[in-house]
Amino acid sequence: MDGTVNDNSDRDRGWTVELAIPWRGLAHLARPDGRSLPPKDGDVWRMDFSRFNQYKEAPPAKDPGGWAWSPHGAWDSHIPEVFPYVHFSARPVGEATGPPSPGP
Numbered sequence: 001m002d003g004t005v006n007d008n009s010d011r012d013r014g015w016t017v018e019l020a021i022p023w024r025g026l027a028h029l030a031r032p033d034g035r036s037l038p039p040k041d042g043d044v045w046r047m048d049f050s051r052f053n054q055y056k057e058a059p060p061a062k063d064p065g066g067w068a069w070s071p072h073g074a075w076d077s078h079i080p081e082v083f084p085y086v087h088f089s090a091r092p093v094g095e096a097t098g099p100p101s102p103g104p
Contacts, residue, residue, distance in 0.1 A: 039088035
């Protein structure tokens with residue numbers, strides 16, 4: 001955390017999070033179209049990574065109230081067709097060079 005937790009009297013500068021999701025937690029998403037869990041080398045999924053504030057800053061601040069890993073131009077975070085592509089690779093980080101994302 002680069003700021004002060006639960007203190008609205010100052011302006012936080014940002015934060016970082018690292019999370020782990022067990023593959024079994026994604027089973028209900030993979031099952032309908034037969035995706036492998038864990039994903040295989042070369043598999044491509046669409047995923048959205050967003051965060052929304054409980055409140056927005058008052059104007060004239062340009063606080064959108066949320067952030068997305070890959071902004072898709074819509075406030076609605078329930079449009080899978082605009083989620084970014086995630087390429088799974090068995091190669092070590094730094095060596096992975098996947099194919100371009102599939103077209104729309």
